Amino acid sequence: MNNDFQIDHEERAAGGRYVLTVDGQESELTYSRADDRMLITHTYVPPALRGGDLGLALVRRAVEDARAKQLKIVPICPYVKLQIARRPQWQDVLAR
Numbered sequence: 597m598n599n600d601f602q603i604d605h606e607e608r609a610a611g612g613r614y615v616l617t618v619d620g621q622e623s624e625l626t627y628s629r630a631d632d633r634m635l636i637t638h639t640y641v642p643p644a645l646r647g648g649d650l651g652l653a654l655v656r657r658a659v660e661d662a663r664a665k666q667l668k669i670v671p672i673c674p675y676v677k678l679q680i681a682r683r684p685q686w687q688d689v690l691a692r
Contacts, residue, residue: 601653605661611635614654618645625654625676633691634662635670655679662689 604615611628623641627634636658641650655676662669668691671677680686 601650603654603657605657614657616650616654618648618650621645623650623654625651625658625673627658629667632667633670634658634667635672636676637672639673639675651675652679659686659689668692 601616601618604617606612606615609629611626613624613626616623621642621644623645624639625636626638627636629635636655639651639654641648658676659669659680661667667689669676669680669689670691671680680690
């Protein structure tokens with residue numbers, strides 16, 4: 597997987613989103629914040645860009661940021677839930 601994607605982070609008090617733009621098309625992961633939790637609500641990759649690990653890159657960035665900020669992730673989005681479940685190294689950020 598290419599780890600060199602440029603992912604922008606737009607943060608607001610109540611949440612935010614990660615955005616990855618390829619060929620003028622935006623992929624995004626959105627979340628809301630509640631105390632020390634990051635509730636990941638949605639991940640979207642345009643159909644023409646699917647299969648290129650863009651969604652996984654967005655999840656990886658959210659996991660890295662959650663870890664750095666000592667937040668726990670609540671994966672509401674089924675894609676995020678699946679990706680975190682597949683990776684034992686990400687279990688430390690999963691809210692229990």
